[in-house]
C-alpha cells in the first residue's frame with residue numbers, strides 16, 4: 001500500500017471523497033479511538049483540561065477528548081476533513097491551519113496537546129520556498145510556546161523511515177522539549193510510535 | 207469560532223509575534239450563534255487564570271456584550287458568574303465574519319464557524 005504522504009500534500013490528498021472515506025471506515029475509527037485513548041493515558045491529565053488537537057481531521061480524536069470531559073481546539077489543513085467534522089457536530093472549535101506554519105496561540109494557552117497520525121506530514125516539504133526542517137522547527141517552537149509550564153504533548157506518528165523519526169524527534173528536542181519515544185507492539189505490523197513531550201524539563205532522549 | 211478561542215489565538219504572521227497591537231484580533235462583520243452546551247464548571251475555573259481579561263472585555267464589547275466586570279473576578283466564583291462565563295466563552299460563536307490583526311491588518315476569514323489561518327509562506 002502506498003503512503004498517502006507520498007501521494008499529494010494533505011490538503012489535496014484529503015479531498016471531499018477521501019475525507020468521507022477516512023471518517024466512515026470503522027477500522028480507521030477504532031484505531032484512531034484507541035490511539036487517542038493511549039495519548040490521554042500517557043498525558044495523565046486532570047479532567048476539564050484545554051487541549052490542542054493537531055491535525056484534528058474530522059474530529060474522531062476529539063470525540064474521545066470530549067468523552068473524557070476535556071475541551072479541545074482542533075487545527076487541520078484539510079478543509080474537506082473539517083467539513084466532515086462540522087457534519088458530525090463535533091464540540092471542539094475548528095481552525096483551518098497548517099501546523100508547519102506554526103501554532104497561532106499566545107504563550108501558555110494549552111494544558112496539553114495531542115496529535116494522531118499527522119506530524120509525519122511535516123517531513124514533506126511542499127514547495128520550493130519551504131523546507132521540512134523549517135516546517136518542523138516552526139511547528140515544535142510554536143507548540144512549545146503554546147503549552148503552559150509543565151504542559152505535555154503526546155504525538156502519535158508514522159515516520160516513513162529512520163531519518164524521519166530522527167528529524168521529528170530532533171526538532172522537538174531542539175525546541176526545548178523533554179522528549180521520549182514510546183513504541184507499542186514493536187516489530188509487529190501494529191507497531192505504534194508515540195512522541196511524549198514535556199515543557200520545562202531537560203532535553204534528554206529516552 | 208468560540209469567544210474562548212479568540213482570547214487565545216494570535217496573528218500567525220511572523221512580524222506580528224512581538225507586536226502588542228496584534229492581540230486580540232478584532233472581529234469585523236461578525237455573525238453570532240448561540241449553541242447550548244453542557245456547563246463544565248471545572249473547565250471554567252481551570253481556564254480563568256489564563257484568560258486575558260482586558261482583551262476579553264474588548265472582544266465582548268465589540269460583539270455587543272457589555273455586562274462583564276471591568277476586572278477579572280478573583281477567588282471563589284459565584285454560580286451566576288460561572289454560568290455567564292460559560293455562555294459567553296463556550297456557547298457564543300462567531301459563525302461568519304473576519305478576524306483582523308491590528309498590527310498587519312491581515313484578515314482571517316471565518317466561514318461556517320471555521321477561521322482560515324492559512325498564510326502565504328513568505329509571511330510565516
Ligand SMILES: [Zn+2]
Nearest residue numbers: 217222307310
Ligand atoms: Zn498581524
